[in-house]
Amino acid sequence: MAAAGKIPQPKRLLLPCYLLGHPQNKAFFCRKEILDQLNDALSPRAGAGLAVDGQEHLRSSPRKTFVICGMGGMGKTEIAVEYAHSHRADFDAVLWVNGASEEKLNAGFRDIAVKLGLQDETDPRDDPIATREIVKAWLSKPVRVQYPGPQEQEPDVKWLLVFDNADDPDLLTDFWPHDRVGSILVTSRNPLVKTGIFGELAGVDLPPMPIDEASRLLQKLSLRESEPDGLETCTTIARRWPMAIRLKKLSLKEFLERYDKDAKSFQELPVPGLTKDQTIASTWNIESLPSPARALLRVLSVLDPDAIPEDILTTGVSGVDLEHYPKTEKEYIDAREELLKSSLVSWNRDLGFLKIHRLVQDVVREKMSLDELRAAYNAAVTLVSAVWPFLDDSNLNKVDRMRKVQRCLPQVAALKAVLQEKTPSVLQPDIKISALLNETSWYYILQPSGYGLRDGEEFAVLSERVLDSFAGEKDEEHWTKLLADSYRYQGITGTYKNSPAAVTNCKKWLSVLVDRIEKYGDQADVKTLPIAYNEIGMALMRVPDLEEAKKSWIMSCETLEKVTDPGELVFPFPWVHRALVAAYYSEDLDSAESLIAPILKKREEKLGVDDTTTIETGLILAFMGNIRRLQGKADEAYEFRKRAVSVLKVTCGENSVQASMAYYRLAVDEFERGGFEKSCSLLAKCASFYGEIPWYKPEAARSAWKHGRALQAMGGSENQVEARKLLDEAMRLRHELVPDDGRPEPELVDDDWDRLVYYFFR
Template sequence: METAIGLNLDHKETCLFTKNLGDEGLPELTKFIHETLHDAVNLVALRLEQYQYATMSNSPTSELAQEVEQCALTGPSNKATEGISLSGVELVSSTPKSDIAKPVHLPCFVLNTHSANKDFCGRQDILERLATELLPSKNTVTASSGALKQFALCGLGGIGKTEIAREFVRRHKDSFDAVFWVVADEIAKLDNHYQQISLALGLEDSSECKSQVVSREIVKGWLANPQKHISESDGSVQPGEASPEATWLLIFDDADDPMTLTDYWPQGNGSILITSRDPSSKGLFTSKPSGLDLGPLSQKDSLSLFNHLITTSSELEVDTARQISDALGGIPLAISQIAGIIRGQDLTLSGFLDLYADHEESASFYETKFNTNSGTYGHSLSTVWAFGKLKPQPQRLLELISFLDPDGIGEDLLEASVELFSDGASFKESKYIEARNDLLQSSLVRKDNQKQQLSVHRIVQDVILATMDSGRKRYLFDQVVRILWADWPSAMPKPSKEPELPQPKSSGNRLYVGRWPACAAIYPHILRMHQLWSVMSDSSEATKLLFAKLLIDAAWYQKERGRTKQFDGFFETARNICESSTYPDRDSLLADIHFCLGSIAMDTSNFDTSRIHKERSFDLVSKICKELGTADDRLYLAYAERGISRIQDTRYDEGEADLKEALRIREALGNYIPRSGEANLSWALLLQGKLEECNTLLLDSLAGREKALGKNDREDVRTGLILYALGNLRAAQNQWDESFQYHRRAWHHMRETVGERDFYTANITHKIAEHLIRSGNNEEAIVRINDALEIWSVDRNAHKNEIACTTFLKGNLLAAMGKMQKASIAFRVACRLRKEITKEDRDLKGLTTKDFDDIVAFWAR
């Protein structure tokens, strides 16, 4: 980055400073607060008191620095503090500035699209309690006028938590401006739901919606300040009139691990309903527990539900119905599914009762079918649901379904797997339809006609798996892995050595955003398979390795969608499989793991870790290719990645050599189109002062991409990287106008490919700010700097280096504008962060822009 100048430090950055400064800097900050904004301290304290239990941190709330930061970054809108910050300047909105002009789509209902449960029965007292606890106050004008409402329905599986929540939404949806149903059993599902909410509200459009982590923060920002009219300049709000705020209800369904919600918990004045097996959910992020533990249906409601599902005519049948209802213990799921079995097999009530009266497991059925103390289910549930009475085809279909994500199983996936339950007969769609309809009639699965998906209760899955012998489990696990892999568009290049394992739908799609929808549809099933992996035994080596390939690619997909950590344990499982395997494809997979971990570490400025992984990946790939006597796309990538690490280590000549070898390999393969390798090579040349060679390389690369893909293609970010490098080259040549033109083109390109809030976009936004500073446009430069910081702050731990660098730029700008007090705060933030990163305790006067450039990746300079 060129000479840095710049800042207008807002509340968020001040609070970020306090967290990183720790106790050492608190007296200095406290003095500043008391001298400049005594009233603001009282307002912050008030907000802390209201929301300290709803913050995202588990750290103690006794430290002012951490509490203030939480309040600033994730706290709800407070009209009393709007427009105020500890630095005396206007707050940066928690909703990114680029969204301010966008209309919010209200009313907005993002729900599970299963039709209303026409068989819902009873629970009237609970529904009335939910209405009391969660419905918005009729006299509420703005979201800041009240506290967050939350309520948890807890209890064992099958007790009816989800159905009660669904019925509450059906009855009261129109009482809210927005209702969002979120399946909360896995982080990946939470991410996907929040992104869908962002799209549905109009906070992002599909061209922007790249990073799921960013979408999550945008949605949380709106929930904290749910404006019906984002801009008051549209004339819809009269001067002096309170801006109306939307009322919202958020349902976290199946939140059996409540702490999974930590990063997704909103603030504001909305309503939250949780369903969970964990009773601690009632006290989640609040000082006052709110919720109840659901018990079975009353005898009256239990019989009412059973009679609703099974028509009884004679007095004898009424008595038999009561006996069956009592035997099922008031568990709604058991009642509805037994009724389905009776209907599906055309049994009389007395016939059903006789059938099971003398069953050898009847005693254990009555005692353990739903153990409320342990939360476990006995094998006797297979008796309850009469799985053994199903025809072979629906039973096998149900076995297959037990290995897939229970909340959304595409019928196209099941139809493609029909041979697994068709007795070896040739594919006939009618076979699948017949088997599916049998399961629907038995109430064992449900169908979402809109999405053409099936869903199944987790208990049904658990019982099917518990009653399946180990050989059948192994067979189905193997087949499901192969089915998922066959449909997966792989990011990794095809292995150098012809693999013995099956190949995916396509390969080599790294950074290609067009594959994301297919990956998003398959990913939940991979999560389910990963859950089952720990209980699988004696899988074949081929199945283990193929499963590892699937996990590696799925984790990389999550990286592309914005994650920098918490890859659902996929890398760890894949690595454990590979390191204990002797299968021929093993080394290729280990190379992929090290490649992924090296790239992720590089993106998060963990350069030492990145170097280690990239060197290991290179060693593995080069060994394979040497043995085969070949040079392919994987070897190209290995050289290119090692070259990146060597450039970062200032070994520019070695980095140049690696990248030139990489390009030589790829050109020899044919169908050559310039990629990011050319941009990275240009950095090695630029940093060595080889400006003419750098210029030729970049212009030829840009022309090559335009010839192959058209001018300003939007296939991926690579054209933007070349434009970025050209802008830096022109700056080194003191051709500032042309430098600005290239950087501006890169800025537009990255926003339209990876999105407005990707870290690539943040890098170029910083560059745009430098140009604006140079031209004297300080106010717009401040806006761009804040935009960049807004992007970095989504994942502050991963992007601490970039935050330090951009905050130093902001400090220089404030100093140049004569705002020395605010500049001082920014400089302290930047210097403290740099000290944490480098362990160097250097005085501000001795630090330059280069010192901050050195702590970020070279392509961000």
């Protein structure tokens, strides 16, 4: 007899797992009292759970948390690295995550998921929110073997999670593990982490090293151990730098604020008592470095300080126009060695990346003239561009390309920060940075997180500013291509965010495309033209201008029929949009079906039923469900919506706006069929995605209202209390959206809430 199906097998986690982030610093010394505090607070042996049947039950042991706060450069990360390495034997898993940004947190949690065996590295889905929740679920119930089904398992793994450089406590909210097992160590410049959103946490404001210890350390790091007065010189610096801060009567917070605004004045503060005038910046002897090492250091000063892959620094050297930059492998190794000897950078030999302290970056940038900074910046842009997987027909939406983008993303973010600080008109960067900004904008638009739209818009706007700063001679064909992409991504983000500029930017995009087609006849522009018409129609629906939107979609359809190769599937969305407005605004359901049903049929004939290779099929299934419901065919609508959910979860991710739209429609069907618990579960997923993202306020209001109604229908006192909260929240949001509608909640029906929502998300 054939097996009915593959029986789910237990999954054994890859333990022990030590994802330590940084190699142990063999030169680390002192700070024993801080390490002892960490061990007292974080050791799993401290306050361990009660033993039952000879086994230690970790759930009865409270969460152990410790925060190391202090100014940049005080050694917070080094202390955390030393503790993680020296106490790794106390834990079954030590997991290191860079908490400096959401992108780095997402990357860290993906590494954890892969290293533990919670996810396969070859998993084609790129859903950082789903990965994050998988890791958090395991941290809340850390077991060595995961059994299928709802079996209750006691935690049996001791873990330490390190959030390094977590200066913004709000970023940690979505990454903080549930339940209260395990040990968490946080390093941060922000003292509010200890008393913020996670309650009162144990911790320490890292004091300066004792003068004698700091003097010996500084002497060693500055290579002055052989100088006759080396120790005396370093002692003076160790004393005078804090004294200079105190003499200015600045608190730590005031110092950080002043330093950010005028770093150079602090870096150039004289250190009294030396044989000649010296400054803190000059103690690193940057200007005495060999020219190739200094050129490499200048490039490093504008890239991501936490991890700069070495292939980025070496692959595109032939195109670098920076005097003395190392062009051969030997030159690069020699330059790197000089920086390592001066302790200006650290090197992760196993992973192949360099790390540089932010304070060193600040000093290097401040000591460069504008021309020198421009040359270093443009060199960095050239190097990143050489390894960036630029979008073309061969790699569109390929998983491998997206991973390469993620690897380069922190470098583009660092380049963006320098460009924003100096402004494009002052820095006058290489035009290649515009292409990197556009590509990064598109990456963020495709992210499942709703806030990706905000980031995508920022990159696209900055790209336009770069292009506007170009004066004089330029490659007009290349320049206009980049400008068209910038307008395109500003238009798309504006449409989804309900920005008034959406129509303007989409029309600018169209205008540049038409002009380029007339001048250059580029076939890529010809094939992009109908997509521009389609996006203009979507933007016009935000006005709303229904008649002009329909004209734009008809133009898109007519153009697509001309440019689509025989046998190829047509870009479906202009027909889909026409079907939706026919159904929603004209109640012409026959026309709606005649527009969308043939599209779905052709896709099924070519790609198979419920295709998961593109996002289009899942959306078409969802919209077919809407049309069937309006036709009064509830059972058919229900089946279409179930199919839409299963497809969109794979193609767009479980936490995406597309999946959330499908969740809502299926939740309504479940409600009407009496499946109130299923309805609540789906609506909770909607709420998790929409959160407090401002441009999804209508969707959030609608899902809260339906969730409240579903809980009311379930009955029970607890459900009624929660229902009241949800309904009140829904009405609060509704009054913000339509303040003139004074109807009470009991009078409202589904259609009243659907009308709040942008047609494409209904």
